[in-house]
Amino acid sequence: MSVNVLFSARPALWPVYEPLLNTGLADAGIKATIATDLPPDQVDYIVYAPNGGLLDFTPFTRAKAVLSLWAGVEKIASNDTLTVPLARMVDHGLTQGMTEWVVGHVLRYHLGMDQHITVQDGVWAPDPPPLATQRSVCVLGLGALGQAAAQALAALNFNVTGWSRLAKDVSGVTCLHGPDGLRVALSQAELLVLLLPETAATENTLNADTLALLPKGARILNPGRGPLIDDEALLRALSTGHVGHATLDVFRTEPLPPDHPYWAHPNVTVTPHIASETRPDTAAQVICENIQRSEAGRPLLHLVDRALGY
Known part of the structure:
Protein backbone atom coordinates (compact mmCIF):
# COMPACT_ATOMS: atom_id res chain seq x y z
CA MET A 1 0.00 0.00 0.00
CA SER A 2 1.11 3.57 -0.67
CA VAL A 3 -0.16 6.82 0.84
CA ASN A 4 0.56 10.53 0.63
CA VAL A 5 0.78 12.33 3.95
CA LEU A 6 0.77 16.11 4.30
CA PHE A 7 2.51 17.50 7.38
CA SER A 8 0.82 20.78 8.34
CA ALA A 9 2.23 22.08 11.62
CA ARG A 10 4.91 24.52 12.74
CA PRO A 11 7.78 24.34 10.19
CA ALA A 12 10.29 23.92 13.01
CA LEU A 13 8.73 20.55 13.83
CA TRP A 14 9.14 19.10 10.35
CA PRO A 15 12.79 17.99 10.73
CA VAL A 16 11.83 16.25 13.97
CA TYR A 17 8.73 14.45 12.70
CA GLU A 18 9.91 13.55 9.19
CA PRO A 19 12.24 10.69 10.19
CA LEU A 20 9.88 9.47 12.91
CA LEU A 21 6.91 9.26 10.55
CA ASN A 22 8.94 7.75 7.71
CA THR A 23 10.38 5.07 9.97
CA GLY A 24 7.09 4.35 11.70
CA LEU A 25 5.12 3.92 8.48
CA ALA A 26 7.86 1.83 6.89
CA ASP A 27 7.86 -0.44 9.94
CA ALA A 28 4.09 -0.75 9.53
CA GLY A 29 4.58 -1.91 5.95
CA ILE A 30 3.21 1.28 4.42
CA LYS A 31 4.99 3.02 1.56
CA ALA A 32 4.49 6.70 2.15
CA THR A 33 5.33 10.05 0.65
CA ILE A 34 5.44 12.52 3.52
CA ALA A 35 5.93 16.20 2.78
CA THR A 36 4.95 19.72 3.78
CA ASP A 37 3.80 20.61 0.27
CA LEU A 38 1.72 18.16 -1.74
CA PRO A 39 -1.01 18.70 -4.36
CA PRO A 40 -4.19 18.86 -2.26
CA ASP A 41 -6.08 16.42 -4.46
CA GLN A 42 -3.32 13.82 -3.94
CA VAL A 43 -3.27 13.91 -0.12
CA ASP A 44 -4.56 10.85 1.77
CA TYR A 45 -3.87 11.98 5.35
CA ILE A 46 -3.15 15.33 6.97
CA VAL A 47 -0.97 15.45 10.10
CA TYR A 48 -2.24 18.66 11.58
CA ALA A 49 -1.70 21.38 14.16
CA PRO A 50 -3.65 24.65 14.14
CA ASN A 51 -0.47 26.74 14.10
CA GLY A 52 0.54 25.23 10.76
CA GLY A 53 -1.57 27.72 8.82
CA LEU A 54 -4.02 25.35 7.11
CA LEU A 55 -7.59 26.62 7.43
CA ASP A 56 -9.45 25.48 4.30
CA PHE A 57 -9.77 21.71 3.86
CA THR A 58 -12.00 21.96 0.80
CA PRO A 59 -9.25 21.21 -1.79
CA PHE A 60 -8.32 17.93 -0.08
CA THR A 61 -10.85 15.86 -1.98
CA ARG A 62 -9.01 12.54 -1.50
CA ALA A 63 -8.23 12.91 2.19
CA LYS A 64 -9.33 10.06 4.44
CA ALA A 65 -8.65 11.70 7.81
CA VAL A 66 -7.06 14.61 9.64
CA LEU A 67 -4.77 13.45 12.44
CA SER A 68 -4.20 16.14 15.04
CA LEU A 69 -0.94 16.55 16.93
CA TRP A 70 -2.80 18.34 19.73
CA ALA A 71 -4.98 16.87 22.45
CA GLY A 72 -7.29 19.88 22.26
CA VAL A 73 -9.29 20.24 19.05
CA GLU A 74 -11.34 23.36 19.81
CA LYS A 75 -9.50 25.29 17.08
CA ILE A 76 -10.47 22.83 14.36
CA ALA A 77 -13.60 20.95 15.45
CA SER A 78 -15.91 23.77 14.31
CA ASN A 79 -14.25 24.21 10.90
CA ASP A 80 -17.05 23.72 8.36
CA THR A 81 -14.61 22.87 5.56
CA LEU A 82 -13.49 19.76 7.42
CA THR A 83 -15.75 16.89 6.38
CA VAL A 84 -13.50 13.86 6.92
CA PRO A 85 -12.87 12.10 10.26
CA LEU A 86 -10.77 14.00 12.79
CA ALA A 87 -8.64 12.19 15.37
CA ARG A 88 -7.18 14.01 18.37
CA MET A 89 -3.84 13.22 19.97
CA VAL A 90 -3.88 10.78 22.85
CA ASP A 91 -0.44 9.37 23.55
CA HIS A 92 1.30 8.04 26.62
CA GLY A 93 4.01 10.72 26.57
CA LEU A 94 1.48 13.54 26.78
CA THR A 271 3.14 28.22 35.00
CA PRO A 272 3.61 28.98 31.27
CA HIS A 273 1.54 26.20 29.62
CA ILE A 274 4.05 23.51 30.52
CA ALA A 275 1.81 20.94 32.22
CA SER A 276 2.16 18.70 29.21
CA GLU A 277 3.28 18.82 25.62
CA THR A 278 3.02 16.55 22.62
CA ARG A 279 6.21 14.48 22.50
CA PRO A 280 7.20 13.84 18.87
CA ASP A 281 8.50 10.31 19.44
CA THR A 282 5.31 9.03 21.08
CA ALA A 283 2.98 11.21 18.99
CA ALA A 284 4.48 9.85 15.76
CA GLN A 285 3.71 6.33 16.95
CA VAL A 286 0.04 7.25 17.40
CA ILE A 287 -0.13 8.90 13.95
CA CYS A 288 1.45 5.88 12.26
CA GLU A 289 -0.83 3.46 14.08
CA ASN A 290 -3.90 5.39 12.97
CA ILE A 291 -2.78 5.44 9.33
CA GLN A 292 -2.09 1.71 9.52
CA ARG A 293 -5.54 1.10 11.01
CA SER A 294 -7.25 3.21 8.37
CA GLU A 295 -5.45 1.49 5.52
CA ALA A 296 -6.46 -1.88 6.96
CA GLY A 297 -10.11 -0.82 7.09
CA ARG A 298 -10.18 -0.57 10.89
CA PRO A 299 -11.68 2.35 12.82
CA LEU A 300 -9.44 5.25 13.75
CA LEU A 301 -8.41 5.72 17.37
CA HIS A 302 -9.42 8.83 19.34
CA LEU A 303 -12.06 10.05 16.90
CA VAL A 304 -13.57 13.43 17.71
CA ASP A 305 -17.31 13.78 18.08
CA ARG A 306 -17.74 17.04 16.16
CA ALA A 307 -21.13 17.71 17.78
CA LEU A 308 -19.60 17.57 21.26
CA GLY A 309 -16.35 19.26 20.25
CA TYR A 310 -14.01 16.60 21.64
Missing part, protein backbone atom coordinates in the same frame (compact mmCIF):
# COMPACT_ATOMS: atom_id res chain seq x y z
CA THR A 95 -0.51 11.65 29.40
CA GLN A 96 2.55 10.96 31.53
CA GLY A 97 3.62 14.59 31.41
CA MET A 98 0.19 15.79 32.52
CA THR A 99 0.04 13.24 35.32
CA GLU A 100 3.43 14.33 36.64
CA TRP A 101 2.41 18.02 36.67
CA VAL A 102 -0.89 17.32 38.43
CA VAL A 103 0.59 14.97 41.04
CA GLY A 104 3.50 17.33 41.67
CA HIS A 105 1.31 20.35 42.34
CA VAL A 106 -1.27 18.40 44.35
CA LEU A 107 1.57 17.18 46.60
CA ARG A 108 2.93 20.72 46.79
CA TYR A 109 -0.40 21.92 48.18
CA HIS A 110 -0.96 18.83 50.33
CA LEU A 111 2.45 19.04 52.02
CA GLY A 112 2.43 22.82 52.42
CA MET A 113 5.61 23.23 50.38
CA ASP A 114 4.97 26.88 49.52
CA GLN A 115 4.99 27.82 53.18
CA HIS A 116 8.20 25.90 53.83
CA ILE A 117 9.96 27.47 50.86
CA THR A 118 8.87 31.08 51.28
CA VAL A 119 8.87 31.43 55.07
CA GLN A 120 12.30 31.01 56.65
CA ASP A 121 11.97 33.17 59.76
CA GLY A 122 13.80 31.07 62.32
CA VAL A 123 10.61 30.03 64.06
CA TRP A 124 10.35 26.29 64.72
CA ALA A 125 6.64 25.57 64.19
CA PRO A 126 6.00 21.88 63.44
CA ASP A 127 2.64 21.50 61.73
CA PRO A 128 2.58 18.19 59.85
CA PRO A 129 0.05 17.78 57.05
CA PRO A 130 -2.74 15.20 57.19
CA LEU A 131 -2.23 11.91 55.43
CA ALA A 132 -3.42 11.65 51.85
CA THR A 133 -6.34 9.51 53.00
CA GLN A 134 -7.63 12.58 54.83
CA ARG A 135 -7.41 14.90 51.81
CA SER A 136 -10.16 15.17 49.18
CA VAL A 137 -9.14 15.81 45.58
CA CYS A 138 -11.60 16.29 42.74
CA VAL A 139 -10.74 15.94 39.06
CA LEU A 140 -13.17 17.57 36.64
CA GLY A 141 -12.93 15.72 33.34
CA LEU A 142 -12.41 11.98 33.05
CA GLY A 143 -10.99 11.64 29.56
CA ALA A 144 -7.62 9.98 29.03
CA LEU A 145 -5.72 12.72 30.87
CA GLY A 146 -8.21 13.07 33.71
CA GLN A 147 -8.43 9.34 34.31
CA ALA A 148 -4.65 8.95 34.41
CA ALA A 149 -4.22 11.84 36.85
CA ALA A 150 -7.08 10.68 39.07
CA GLN A 151 -5.76 7.13 39.26
CA ALA A 152 -2.24 8.32 40.04
CA LEU A 153 -3.59 10.39 42.93
CA ALA A 154 -5.72 7.46 44.13
CA ALA A 155 -2.60 5.29 44.10
CA LEU A 156 -1.09 7.74 46.61
CA ASN A 157 -4.18 7.18 48.79
CA PHE A 158 -5.84 10.54 48.22
CA ASN A 159 -9.61 10.50 48.48
CA VAL A 160 -10.31 11.12 44.78
CA THR A 161 -13.59 12.08 43.19
CA GLY A 162 -13.91 12.44 39.43
CA TRP A 163 -16.64 14.23 37.51
CA SER A 164 -17.65 13.94 33.87
CA ARG A 165 -20.60 14.91 31.70
CA LEU A 166 -21.61 11.27 31.25
CA ALA A 167 -21.23 8.37 33.68
CA LYS A 168 -17.73 6.84 33.89
CA ASP A 169 -16.26 3.96 35.86
CA VAL A 170 -12.64 4.54 36.89
CA SER A 171 -10.91 2.14 39.27
CA GLY A 172 -10.07 3.70 42.63
CA VAL A 173 -12.04 6.88 41.89
CA THR A 174 -15.51 7.89 43.06
CA CYS A 175 -17.17 8.89 39.80
CA LEU A 176 -19.96 11.45 39.57
CA HIS A 177 -21.67 12.91 36.53
CA GLY A 178 -24.25 15.41 35.40
CA PRO A 179 -25.27 18.74 36.98
CA ASP A 180 -26.16 17.26 40.37
CA GLY A 181 -22.93 15.31 40.46
CA LEU A 182 -20.95 18.46 39.73
CA ARG A 183 -22.42 20.24 42.73
CA VAL A 184 -21.58 17.30 44.99
CA ALA A 185 -18.06 17.00 43.57
CA LEU A 186 -17.30 20.68 44.07
CA SER A 187 -18.72 20.78 47.58
CA GLN A 188 -16.10 18.34 48.84
CA ALA A 189 -13.09 19.39 46.75
CA GLU A 190 -10.28 20.59 48.98
CA LEU A 191 -8.06 20.39 45.90
CA LEU A 192 -9.71 20.82 42.49
CA VAL A 193 -8.06 19.82 39.20
CA LEU A 194 -9.55 21.02 35.89
CA LEU A 195 -9.01 18.68 32.94
CA LEU A 196 -12.14 19.30 30.89
CA PRO A 197 -12.03 19.96 27.14
CA GLU A 198 -12.80 23.45 25.85
CA THR A 199 -16.30 23.56 24.42
CA ALA A 200 -19.26 25.91 24.54
CA ALA A 201 -20.67 23.72 27.33
CA THR A 202 -17.53 23.84 29.49
CA GLU A 203 -16.71 27.56 29.22
CA ASN A 204 -16.80 29.18 32.67
CA THR A 205 -17.38 25.87 34.41
CA LEU A 206 -15.85 27.66 37.38
CA ASN A 207 -17.89 30.82 37.83
CA ALA A 208 -19.24 32.77 40.81
CA ASP A 209 -21.92 30.18 41.52
CA THR A 210 -19.77 27.06 41.21
CA LEU A 211 -16.81 28.60 43.04
CA ALA A 212 -19.16 29.29 45.96
CA LEU A 213 -19.78 25.53 46.24
CA LEU A 214 -16.14 24.82 47.06
CA PRO A 215 -15.06 24.39 50.69
CA LYS A 216 -13.57 27.60 52.09
CA GLY A 217 -9.85 27.72 51.35
CA ALA A 218 -9.98 25.24 48.47
CA ARG A 219 -7.03 25.15 46.08
CA ILE A 220 -7.50 25.07 42.31
CA LEU A 221 -5.21 23.64 39.64
CA ASN A 222 -5.97 24.33 35.98
CA PRO A 223 -3.78 22.53 33.43
CA GLY A 224 -6.78 22.00 31.14
CA ARG A 225 -8.02 25.05 29.25
CA GLY A 226 -8.09 28.75 30.16
CA PRO A 227 -11.77 29.40 29.31
CA LEU A 228 -12.87 26.81 31.90
CA ILE A 229 -12.53 29.60 34.49
CA ASP A 230 -14.32 32.93 34.76
CA ASP A 231 -11.20 34.93 35.63
CA GLU A 232 -13.01 37.81 37.33
CA ALA A 233 -14.99 35.40 39.51
CA LEU A 234 -11.83 33.56 40.51
CA LEU A 235 -10.03 36.79 41.41
CA ARG A 236 -12.97 37.79 43.60
CA ALA A 237 -12.99 34.39 45.32
CA LEU A 238 -9.24 34.67 45.93
CA SER A 239 -9.61 38.17 47.38
CA THR A 240 -12.21 36.99 49.90
CA GLY A 241 -10.20 33.92 50.86
CA HIS A 242 -12.94 31.55 49.77
CA VAL A 243 -10.39 30.11 47.34
CA GLY A 244 -7.07 29.78 49.11
CA HIS A 245 -4.77 29.54 46.09
CA ALA A 246 -4.79 28.77 42.38
CA THR A 247 -2.08 27.25 40.20
CA LEU A 248 -2.85 28.07 36.58
CA ASP A 249 -1.06 26.69 33.53
CA VAL A 250 -3.49 27.77 30.79
CA PHE A 251 -5.17 31.08 30.02
CA ARG A 252 -7.67 32.70 27.67
CA THR A 253 -4.83 34.75 26.16
CA GLU A 254 -1.38 33.19 25.81
CA PRO A 255 1.23 34.26 26.54
CA LEU A 256 -0.44 35.71 29.62
CA PRO A 257 -0.19 39.52 29.26
CA PRO A 258 2.43 41.08 31.56
CA ASP A 259 -0.18 43.33 33.20
CA HIS A 260 -2.63 40.52 33.97
CA PRO A 261 -3.65 40.46 37.67
CA TYR A 262 -2.66 36.81 37.98
CA TRP A 263 1.06 37.66 37.75
CA ALA A 264 1.11 39.84 40.85
CA HIS A 265 -1.52 38.07 42.92
CA PRO A 266 0.01 36.57 46.09
CA ASN A 267 -2.31 33.57 45.95
CA VAL A 268 -1.79 32.64 42.31
CA THR A 269 1.00 30.56 40.81
CA VAL A 270 1.43 30.91 37.03
Whole structure:
Protein backbone atom coordinates (compact mmCIF):
# COMPACT_ATOMS: atom_id res chain seq x y z
CA MET A 1 0.00 0.00 0.00
CA SER A 2 1.11 3.57 -0.67
CA VAL A 3 -0.16 6.82 0.84
CA ASN A 4 0.56 10.53 0.63
CA VAL A 5 0.78 12.33 3.95
CA LEU A 6 0.77 16.11 4.30
CA PHE A 7 2.51 17.50 7.38
CA SER A 8 0.82 20.78 8.34
CA ALA A 9 2.23 22.08 11.62
CA ARG A 10 4.91 24.52 12.74
CA PRO A 11 7.78 24.34 10.19
CA ALA A 12 10.29 23.92 13.01
CA LEU A 13 8.73 20.55 13.83
CA TRP A 14 9.14 19.10 10.35
CA PRO A 15 12.79 17.99 10.73
CA VAL A 16 11.83 16.25 13.97
CA TYR A 17 8.73 14.45 12.70
CA GLU A 18 9.91 13.55 9.19
CA PRO A 19 12.24 10.69 10.19
CA LEU A 20 9.88 9.47 12.91
CA LEU A 21 6.91 9.26 10.55
CA ASN A 22 8.94 7.75 7.71
CA THR A 23 10.38 5.07 9.97
CA GLY A 24 7.09 4.35 11.70
CA LEU A 25 5.12 3.92 8.48
CA ALA A 26 7.86 1.83 6.89
CA ASP A 27 7.86 -0.44 9.94
CA ALA A 28 4.09 -0.75 9.53
CA GLY A 29 4.58 -1.91 5.95
CA ILE A 30 3.21 1.28 4.42
CA LYS A 31 4.99 3.02 1.56
CA ALA A 32 4.49 6.70 2.15
CA THR A 33 5.33 10.05 0.65
CA ILE A 34 5.44 12.52 3.52
CA ALA A 35 5.93 16.20 2.78
CA THR A 36 4.95 19.72 3.78
CA ASP A 37 3.80 20.61 0.27
CA LEU A 38 1.72 18.16 -1.74
CA PRO A 39 -1.01 18.70 -4.36
CA PRO A 40 -4.19 18.86 -2.26
CA ASP A 41 -6.08 16.42 -4.46
CA GLN A 42 -3.32 13.82 -3.94
CA VAL A 43 -3.27 13.91 -0.12
CA ASP A 44 -4.56 10.85 1.77
CA TYR A 45 -3.87 11.98 5.35
CA ILE A 46 -3.15 15.33 6.97
CA VAL A 47 -0.97 15.45 10.10
CA TYR A 48 -2.24 18.66 11.58
CA ALA A 49 -1.70 21.38 14.16
CA PRO A 50 -3.65 24.65 14.14
CA ASN A 51 -0.47 26.74 14.10
CA GLY A 52 0.54 25.23 10.76
CA GLY A 53 -1.57 27.72 8.82
CA LEU A 54 -4.02 25.35 7.11
CA LEU A 55 -7.59 26.62 7.43
CA ASP A 56 -9.45 25.48 4.30
CA PHE A 57 -9.77 21.71 3.86
CA THR A 58 -12.00 21.96 0.80
CA PRO A 59 -9.25 21.21 -1.79
CA PHE A 60 -8.32 17.93 -0.08
CA THR A 61 -10.85 15.86 -1.98
CA ARG A 62 -9.01 12.54 -1.50
CA ALA A 63 -8.23 12.91 2.19
CA LYS A 64 -9.33 10.06 4.44
CA ALA A 65 -8.65 11.70 7.81
CA VAL A 66 -7.06 14.61 9.64
CA LEU A 67 -4.77 13.45 12.44
CA SER A 68 -4.20 16.14 15.04
CA LEU A 69 -0.94 16.55 16.93
CA TRP A 70 -2.80 18.34 19.73
CA ALA A 71 -4.98 16.87 22.45
CA GLY A 72 -7.29 19.88 22.26
CA VAL A 73 -9.29 20.24 19.05
CA GLU A 74 -11.34 23.36 19.81
CA LYS A 75 -9.50 25.29 17.08
CA ILE A 76 -10.47 22.83 14.36
CA ALA A 77 -13.60 20.95 15.45
CA SER A 78 -15.91 23.77 14.31
CA ASN A 79 -14.25 24.21 10.90
CA ASP A 80 -17.05 23.72 8.36
CA THR A 81 -14.61 22.87 5.56
CA LEU A 82 -13.49 19.76 7.42
CA THR A 83 -15.75 16.89 6.38
CA VAL A 84 -13.50 13.86 6.92
CA PRO A 85 -12.87 12.10 10.26
CA LEU A 86 -10.77 14.00 12.79
CA ALA A 87 -8.64 12.19 15.37
CA ARG A 88 -7.18 14.01 18.37
CA MET A 89 -3.84 13.22 19.97
CA VAL A 90 -3.88 10.78 22.85
CA ASP A 91 -0.44 9.37 23.55
CA HIS A 92 1.30 8.04 26.62
CA GLY A 93 4.01 10.72 26.57
CA LEU A 94 1.48 13.54 26.78
CA THR A 95 -0.51 11.65 29.40
CA GLN A 96 2.55 10.96 31.53
CA GLY A 97 3.62 14.59 31.41
CA MET A 98 0.19 15.79 32.52
CA THR A 99 0.04 13.24 35.32
CA GLU A 100 3.43 14.33 36.64
CA TRP A 101 2.41 18.02 36.67
CA VAL A 102 -0.89 17.32 38.43
CA VAL A 103 0.59 14.97 41.04
CA GLY A 104 3.50 17.33 41.67
CA HIS A 105 1.31 20.35 42.34
CA VAL A 106 -1.27 18.40 44.35
CA LEU A 107 1.57 17.18 46.60
CA ARG A 108 2.93 20.72 46.79
CA TYR A 109 -0.40 21.92 48.18
CA HIS A 110 -0.96 18.83 50.33
CA LEU A 111 2.45 19.04 52.02
CA GLY A 112 2.43 22.82 52.42
CA MET A 113 5.61 23.23 50.38
CA ASP A 114 4.97 26.88 49.52
CA GLN A 115 4.99 27.82 53.18
CA HIS A 116 8.20 25.90 53.83
CA ILE A 117 9.96 27.47 50.86
CA THR A 118 8.87 31.08 51.28
CA VAL A 119 8.87 31.43 55.07
CA GLN A 120 12.30 31.01 56.65
CA ASP A 121 11.97 33.17 59.76
CA GLY A 122 13.80 31.07 62.32
CA VAL A 123 10.61 30.03 64.06
CA TRP A 124 10.35 26.29 64.72
CA ALA A 125 6.64 25.57 64.19
CA PRO A 126 6.00 21.88 63.44
CA ASP A 127 2.64 21.50 61.73
CA PRO A 128 2.58 18.19 59.85
CA PRO A 129 0.05 17.78 57.05
CA PRO A 130 -2.74 15.20 57.19
CA LEU A 131 -2.23 11.91 55.43
CA ALA A 132 -3.42 11.65 51.85
CA THR A 133 -6.34 9.51 53.00
CA GLN A 134 -7.63 12.58 54.83
CA ARG A 135 -7.41 14.90 51.81
CA SER A 136 -10.16 15.17 49.18
CA VAL A 137 -9.14 15.81 45.58
CA CYS A 138 -11.60 16.29 42.74
CA VAL A 139 -10.74 15.94 39.06
CA LEU A 140 -13.17 17.57 36.64
CA GLY A 141 -12.93 15.72 33.34
CA LEU A 142 -12.41 11.98 33.05
CA GLY A 143 -10.99 11.64 29.56
CA ALA A 144 -7.62 9.98 29.03
CA LEU A 145 -5.72 12.72 30.87
CA GLY A 146 -8.21 13.07 33.71
CA GLN A 147 -8.43 9.34 34.31
CA ALA A 148 -4.65 8.95 34.41
CA ALA A 149 -4.22 11.84 36.85
CA ALA A 150 -7.08 10.68 39.07
CA GLN A 151 -5.76 7.13 39.26
CA ALA A 152 -2.24 8.32 40.04
CA LEU A 153 -3.59 10.39 42.93
CA ALA A 154 -5.72 7.46 44.13
CA ALA A 155 -2.60 5.29 44.10
CA LEU A 156 -1.09 7.74 46.61
CA ASN A 157 -4.18 7.18 48.79
CA PHE A 158 -5.84 10.54 48.22
CA ASN A 159 -9.61 10.50 48.48
CA VAL A 160 -10.31 11.12 44.78
CA THR A 161 -13.59 12.08 43.19
CA GLY A 162 -13.91 12.44 39.43
CA TRP A 163 -16.64 14.23 37.51
CA SER A 164 -17.65 13.94 33.87
CA ARG A 165 -20.60 14.91 31.70
CA LEU A 166 -21.61 11.27 31.25
CA ALA A 167 -21.23 8.37 33.68
CA LYS A 168 -17.73 6.84 33.89
CA ASP A 169 -16.26 3.96 35.86
CA VAL A 170 -12.64 4.54 36.89
CA SER A 171 -10.91 2.14 39.27
CA GLY A 172 -10.07 3.70 42.63
CA VAL A 173 -12.04 6.88 41.89
CA THR A 174 -15.51 7.89 43.06
CA CYS A 175 -17.17 8.89 39.80
CA LEU A 176 -19.96 11.45 39.57
CA HIS A 177 -21.67 12.91 36.53
CA GLY A 178 -24.25 15.41 35.40
CA PRO A 179 -25.27 18.74 36.98
CA ASP A 180 -26.16 17.26 40.37
CA GLY A 181 -22.93 15.31 40.46
CA LEU A 182 -20.95 18.46 39.73
CA ARG A 183 -22.42 20.24 42.73
CA VAL A 184 -21.58 17.30 44.99
CA ALA A 185 -18.06 17.00 43.57
CA LEU A 186 -17.30 20.68 44.07
CA SER A 187 -18.72 20.78 47.58
CA GLN A 188 -16.10 18.34 48.84
CA ALA A 189 -13.09 19.39 46.75
CA GLU A 190 -10.28 20.59 48.98
CA LEU A 191 -8.06 20.39 45.90
CA LEU A 192 -9.71 20.82 42.49
CA VAL A 193 -8.06 19.82 39.20
CA LEU A 194 -9.55 21.02 35.89
CA LEU A 195 -9.01 18.68 32.94
CA LEU A 196 -12.14 19.30 30.89
CA PRO A 197 -12.03 19.96 27.14
CA GLU A 198 -12.80 23.45 25.85
CA THR A 199 -16.30 23.56 24.42
CA ALA A 200 -19.26 25.91 24.54
CA ALA A 201 -20.67 23.72 27.33
CA THR A 202 -17.53 23.84 29.49
CA GLU A 203 -16.71 27.56 29.22
CA ASN A 204 -16.80 29.18 32.67
CA THR A 205 -17.38 25.87 34.41
CA LEU A 206 -15.85 27.66 37.38
CA ASN A 207 -17.89 30.82 37.83
CA ALA A 208 -19.24 32.77 40.81
CA ASP A 209 -21.92 30.18 41.52
CA THR A 210 -19.77 27.06 41.21
CA LEU A 211 -16.81 28.60 43.04
CA ALA A 212 -19.16 29.29 45.96
CA LEU A 213 -19.78 25.53 46.24
CA LEU A 214 -16.14 24.82 47.06
CA PRO A 215 -15.06 24.39 50.69
CA LYS A 216 -13.57 27.60 52.09
CA GLY A 217 -9.85 27.72 51.35
CA ALA A 218 -9.98 25.24 48.47
CA ARG A 219 -7.03 25.15 46.08
CA ILE A 220 -7.50 25.07 42.31
CA LEU A 221 -5.21 23.64 39.64
CA ASN A 222 -5.97 24.33 35.98
CA PRO A 223 -3.78 22.53 33.43
CA GLY A 224 -6.78 22.00 31.14
CA ARG A 225 -8.02 25.05 29.25
CA GLY A 226 -8.09 28.75 30.16
CA PRO A 227 -11.77 29.40 29.31
CA LEU A 228 -12.87 26.81 31.90
CA ILE A 229 -12.53 29.60 34.49
CA ASP A 230 -14.32 32.93 34.76
CA ASP A 231 -11.20 34.93 35.63
CA GLU A 232 -13.01 37.81 37.33
CA ALA A 233 -14.99 35.40 39.51
CA LEU A 234 -11.83 33.56 40.51
CA LEU A 235 -10.03 36.79 41.41
CA ARG A 236 -12.97 37.79 43.60
CA ALA A 237 -12.99 34.39 45.32
CA LEU A 238 -9.24 34.67 45.93
CA SER A 239 -9.61 38.17 47.38
CA THR A 240 -12.21 36.99 49.90
CA GLY A 241 -10.20 33.92 50.86
CA HIS A 242 -12.94 31.55 49.77
CA VAL A 243 -10.39 30.11 47.34
CA GLY A 244 -7.07 29.78 49.11
CA HIS A 245 -4.77 29.54 46.09
CA ALA A 246 -4.79 28.77 42.38
CA THR A 247 -2.08 27.25 40.20
CA LEU A 248 -2.85 28.07 36.58
CA ASP A 249 -1.06 26.69 33.53
CA VAL A 250 -3.49 27.77 30.79
CA PHE A 251 -5.17 31.08 30.02
CA ARG A 252 -7.67 32.70 27.67
CA THR A 253 -4.83 34.75 26.16
CA GLU A 254 -1.38 33.19 25.81
CA PRO A 255 1.23 34.26 26.54
CA LEU A 256 -0.44 35.71 29.62
CA PRO A 257 -0.19 39.52 29.26
CA PRO A 258 2.43 41.08 31.56
CA ASP A 259 -0.18 43.33 33.20
CA HIS A 260 -2.63 40.52 33.97
CA PRO A 261 -3.65 40.46 37.67
CA TYR A 262 -2.66 36.81 37.98
CA TRP A 263 1.06 37.66 37.75
CA ALA A 264 1.11 39.84 40.85
CA HIS A 265 -1.52 38.07 42.92
CA PRO A 266 0.01 36.57 46.09
CA ASN A 267 -2.31 33.57 45.95
CA VAL A 268 -1.79 32.64 42.31
CA THR A 269 1.00 30.56 40.81
CA VAL A 270 1.43 30.91 37.03
CA THR A 271 3.14 28.22 35.00
CA PRO A 272 3.61 28.98 31.27
CA HIS A 273 1.54 26.20 29.62
CA ILE A 274 4.05 23.51 30.52
CA ALA A 275 1.81 20.94 32.22
CA SER A 276 2.16 18.70 29.21
CA GLU A 277 3.28 18.82 25.62
CA THR A 278 3.02 16.55 22.62
CA ARG A 279 6.21 14.48 22.50
CA PRO A 280 7.20 13.84 18.87
CA ASP A 281 8.50 10.31 19.44
CA THR A 282 5.31 9.03 21.08
CA ALA A 283 2.98 11.21 18.99
CA ALA A 284 4.48 9.85 15.76
CA GLN A 285 3.71 6.33 16.95
CA VAL A 286 0.04 7.25 17.40
CA ILE A 287 -0.13 8.90 13.95
CA CYS A 288 1.45 5.88 12.26
CA GLU A 289 -0.83 3.46 14.08
CA ASN A 290 -3.90 5.39 12.97
CA ILE A 291 -2.78 5.44 9.33
CA GLN A 292 -2.09 1.71 9.52
CA ARG A 293 -5.54 1.10 11.01
CA SER A 294 -7.25 3.21 8.37
CA GLU A 295 -5.45 1.49 5.52
CA ALA A 296 -6.46 -1.88 6.96
CA GLY A 297 -10.11 -0.82 7.09
CA ARG A 298 -10.18 -0.57 10.89
CA PRO A 299 -11.68 2.35 12.82
CA LEU A 300 -9.44 5.25 13.75
CA LEU A 301 -8.41 5.72 17.37
CA HIS A 302 -9.42 8.83 19.34
CA LEU A 303 -12.06 10.05 16.90
CA VAL A 304 -13.57 13.43 17.71
CA ASP A 305 -17.31 13.78 18.08
CA ARG A 306 -17.74 17.04 16.16
CA ALA A 307 -21.13 17.71 17.78
CA LEU A 308 -19.60 17.57 21.26
CA GLY A 309 -16.35 19.26 20.25
CA TYR A 310 -14.01 16.60 21.64
